[in-house]
Amino acid sequence: MAAEALPRAAASARRPSVAAASASRLLLGHRPFLAPSASRFAAGRAAVAGPAASLRPRPRRPRLSVVAMAGNDRQVPLEDYRNIGIMAHIDAGKTTTTERILYYTGRNYKIGEVHEGTATMDWMEQEQERGITITSAATTAVWDKHRINIIDTPGHVDFTLEVERALRVLDGAICLFDSVAGVEPQSETVWRQADKYGVPRICFVNKMDRLGANFFRTRDMIVANLGAKPLVIQLPIGSEDNFQGVVDLIRMKAIVWTGEELGAQFSYQDIPADLEELAQDYRLQMIETIVELDDEAMEGYLEGKEPDEATVKRLIRKGTIGASFVPILCGSAFKNKGVQPLLDAVVDYLPSPLDLPPMKGTDPDDPELILERRPSDDEPFSGLAFKIMTDPYVGSLTFVRIYSGKLIAGSYVLNSNKDKKERIGRLLEMHANSKEDITVAVTGDIVALAGLKDTITGETLCDPDNLVVLERMEFPDPVIKVAIEPKTKADADKMANGLIKLAQEDPSFHFSRDEETNQTVIEGMGELHLDIIVDRLKREFKVEANVGAPQVNYRESISKIAEIQYVHKKQSGGSGQFADIIVRFEPMEAGSGYEFKSEIKGGAVPKEYVPGVMKGIEESLPNGVLAGYPVVDLRAVLVDGSYHDVDSSVLAFQIAARGAFREGLRKAGPRLLEPIMKVEVITPEEHLGDVIGDLNSRRGQVNSFGDKPGGLKWLMLSCHLPRCSSMSAL
Template structure:
C-alpha cells in the first residue's frame, strides 16, 4: 500500500509546559479546529478528550501523555499532550525522545515557571526544535513582552516574536502577524472558528514596524542570499522570511514566539500554521543512530520506507480490553500487522498482533505503519519502555532512554489476605508501564515498598490499584530495621561470679 501523505508533510510534535499553563486546553482547541472533535472539551469540567483517565477528570490535571492525530493544510500532525506536574516528568522525557518538534506553552502572567525550565532542558537534551506560545493573554496581569524576555534570560534561547498582541487582558482581541503584516481579529463567534484578517490598527502600526524590524534582523542571518537582498533595500517576501525562520528554528538557534488565549478560542489557528511552517518533518531531522547488537559498530537508519525497519517503544500501557498496548515511533521501513520483528534490546522475537492509531483512549485499527508514524501495537510479550524493535535480517539497537531515580518510598499492603496475589500482579503491571515507579520487597522487614517521583505520583498509583485492578491497599511509612553494633573499644569493671554448688566464688 503506497504512502498517502508524503513524509515532508508529517509533523510529530509534543505540547509541554508548567502545570496550568494551558497545554490540554490548547490541544482541545487544535482538535476542534482541525475537525478531529466536534465539541470543545473543557479541562475544568472534566470533559477534555486528552484527559481521559478518571483521575485526570476529577483533578483537572494531565497524568499520562496522550497521543492523537489531526490534519491541517494537508499536513498530518501527530500530537502528544504531556503532563506539567513534576511527579510525571518521565512522561515528558519519553515523549520528547521520539518527537521531532515541540510547542512550549507559557502563561502570560506566570511566565517562565520552574517546570517550564525542566521541560525546556529535556527538549535541549534530545535536540528538539520548538516554538513558544504565550497563552492566557486575556488574564489580568498578562504581559507578552515580559514573557519573551524571560525566555531569553532564564532559558537562554533566542526567542523572537513573530506576532504581537492586539489589546491585552479583557480587551485582548487578536494578534498582529509580523510575517504578513496583517492583524488577525477574533470576534468571539462560532467558538473562534471564524476570524478576520484586517489591516493593522493605526495605534499599533509603529510598534508593529519596530517588531517587524527586530524579526528581520534576527531571522535573515540564516540565509545569506535573502540578507544581501534586504541590505540592498529590496523587499523581503513572506515566503523568504518564512524560509529563514524555519532554518533558524531547525538549527535550534531561533524560537518563534506566538500569543493567544486558548480558553477564549483566540490564536490557535496561527499556532497550527506555525507548526506546519516552522517545525521539522521527520526528513528534516538527522538520521537516527544506533549500534549493531552485541558490538560497538555504529550504524544509521535513514528516514525512508525502503530502509530496514527500526522503531523505538516509548510507552507501555495496561489495557483492560487488549492486555497491553506498546506505543512505538517508527524511524525507518514499514511494519505490517501480523508480522514478526526482533526486539534487539532483549534479543527476543515478537509478533505484532494488531496495529492501532490512537486518539487519546479511542483507537482505530490500521494495516501498516511507515517511517515517521507513531502508533500502538498489541501482542508484544517482552517489550518494555526504551526497547528497540527492528528487522531480523538487519538488526540495530537504538539509544535507550534514561529514567530518573525515585525520590520517595512508602510501604504498601493489601487490606485483605485475598488481595495479596492480586496486589503483586497489579504492581508488576504498573511498574512495567511506568519506569519511574519501582517495587521491591524489604528483606529484613518483609514489607512491600513502592517508590516514585513524589507524593502525588504514589497517590495516583494507589488510586489506580483500587479503580483498575480492584485491589484495596493500605499505605504507610516503611519500617526501619534498627541494628546494634560495636562502634569503639571501651573499658568497664564488673563482678566475677561463679557457682558450681555450695557457697560459690565471688571475685
C-alpha cells in the same frame, strides 16, 4: 476595516463541515485519498544527511518475517509529517490548547474542557477528577494537508518521565507559557529536557485574556531564565479583557477573532493605528535576525530589498530547526483565540522527519559499530518503544515511534535489545484512549502495538534481517517511598499483579519487598505520583490497601579513606573456601557514583578471582552499613591479598569482598546523605519575611533573592531545601 480572504480558508475560516471532518479521518486512517502535492517547504529544508553505515545482512539468523511490504502504503508524504509534543508547567493550558487543535482540525466535533472533566486527552478518571494531566496521550490531526501526530504531556513535576519519553521520540515541540506567571519552574525543566534531545520548538504565550497578562514580560523571562533567543513573529492586540487577536508580523496584518462559532471565525484586518509603529519595530528585528541565516537574503537586504513572505517563512523554518532562535506566538486557547495561527506555525516552522539527521544506533553484535536509519519507507524497519499502557480490553499496548521502514499488522519483528522475536497482533492508531485498527504503519508514524510480550519502554524493534539497537532512554531514580500492605489475603495476589503492570507502564515507579519488615515498599517521584499509583490499584485492580507515611530515599557514603584486610576461611570436609584480600575504600566527589580498581601486582590475587571481588562489592552497594540505604560516591581499590591453590574460588573472593565492604565502610566514617531540592519561591514583597521564616524552620538555606523578571512587585527566592522537610508542604 475590510476583511481579507483567508489564506487557508478550508482549514480555518469556519468550523469544519462534516464532509471536511470525514476527509480528515480518511487521512488519519491511512485509507486511500487524493495525494497532496509536493511540500511547499522542500526548498527550505535543512536536512542533515550523511553516508550511512552499511547494514549487513544476517543469513545466520532465521528469517522471521518480511516487515516491509511491496507497493505504496503511504497516504501523506513524509515531508508533510509533524511529530510534536505540547509541554509546559502545570496549568499553563496544554490540554486546553490540544482540545482546540482537535476541534479546529475536525478531529473532534466539540471542544472538551479540562475544568468540566470532558477533555478528550485527559481520559483517565483521576485526570478528570483532579483537572490535571497525569499520563501523556497521543492523537493525530490533519491541518493544511499535513499529518500532525501530537503528544499531550503532564505539567506536574511528579510525572516528568512522561515528558522525557515523549521528547525522546518527537521531532518538534510547542512550549506553552502562562502570560501571567511567565517562565515557571517546570517550564525550565521541560525546556532543559527538550535541549537534551535537541528538539526544535516554538513558544506560545497563552492566557493573554487573564488579569495581569503580559506578553513582553514573558518574552523577557524566556531570555533571562531559559537563555533562549525568542523571535517575536506575533504581537498581541490588547490584553486581559481587551485581548482581541494578534498582529502577524510576517504578513503585517491583524488577525481578529469575532468570538463567534467557538473561535473558528476570524478575519485579517489592517493593523490598529496604535500598534503600527511597534509592529514595524518588531518586524525589523525579525527580518534582521533571519537574514543572517542566508547570504543571498542578507545581500538583498543590505541593498534595500526586503525578503518576500515565502523567503521569510523559509528562513524562520531554517532558524527554528537549527536552534538559532525560537519563534514566539501568543493567544488564549480557552477564549479560542490564536490557535489556528499556532497550527500554521507548526506546519511552517517545525521539522518533518526528513529535516532531521538520520537516527543513529549500534550493531547488537558489535556495539562499537555505528549504524544509521534514514527516514524512508524503503529502509529496513526500526522503531523505539517509548510507552507501555494497559488496556482493559486489549491488554498491554506498546507505543512505538517508527524511524524507518514499514510495519504490518500480523508481521514479526525482533527486539534487538533482548534478541527475541515479537508478533504484531494488532496495529492501532490512538486518539487518547480510543483505538482504530490499521493494517500498515510507515516511517514517521506513532502507533500502538498489541500482542508484544517481552518489549518494555526504551527497547528497539527492528527488521530481523537488519539489526540495530537505538539509543535507550534514561529514567530518573525515585525520590520517595511508602510501605503498602493489602488489607486481606485476597488483595495480596491482586496487588502483586497490579504493581507488576504499573511498573511496566511507568519506569520511574519501583516496588520491592523489605526483608526485615516483610513489607512491600513502593517508590516514586513524589507524593502525588504514589497517590495516583495507590488510587489506580484500587480502581483498576480492585485492591484495598493500607499505605504508610512517605519516607525519603536517603543515600550513604564515606568521609575518609580506610583500608581493611578480610580473610574468608571455611572448612567443611573436602575442599574448603579461602580468600584473603586487602581493599582500600576512598570517598569520591558528589555525583561520582561507584568505581572499582585493582592494584594487584605479581599475581597475589589471580586475575580470574578479581571479578569475584568486584561483584561482591557491587552486590553490597544497595545496602549501606548505617541504615541500609544505597552507597554512592565510593571508590574500592583491591590492593593486595593471597589465595590457596585448592580452596580458593571466585565465590570465596566474592564472599570476602562482602565482608570487607561491611567492615571497611564502618572504618571509613560512614555518613547519611539527605536529598536536597533546589526550590524557587515567588512571593509578594510584603510576605518575604514570613516565607523566609518558614523555609528556615524547614532547614532550608536561602541562597539569593531578587526582583522577579518583568518588573512585578514580587520577589523570587532561590534556596536549597531538605526533601524530608518539604513533605506535604510545597
